[in-house]
Amino acid sequence: MSLTEFFAMGGYGFYVWTSYGLTLVVLIANVVLPIMQRRQFFRQSLKQKRK
Numbered sequence: 662m663s664l665t666e667f668f669a670m671g672g673y674g675f676y677v678w679t680s681y682g683l684t685l686v687v688l689i690a691n692v693v694l695p696i697m698q699r700r701q702f703f704r705q706s707l708k709q710k711r712k
Contacts, residue, residue: 670677
């Protein structure tokens with residue numbers, strides 16, 4: 662089995678790799694977005710305390 666055949670996956674490679682890619686994007690978003698929201702929350706609460 663060659664590397665090209667592995668990535669082609671019997672003609673279904675586009676669908677398989679697209680699914681893997683979308684899953685990776687969602688998993689990364691599930692980690693990054695809460696971190697960004699937490700930072701924003703603390704910045705806003707700090708601004709309110711200074712007023």
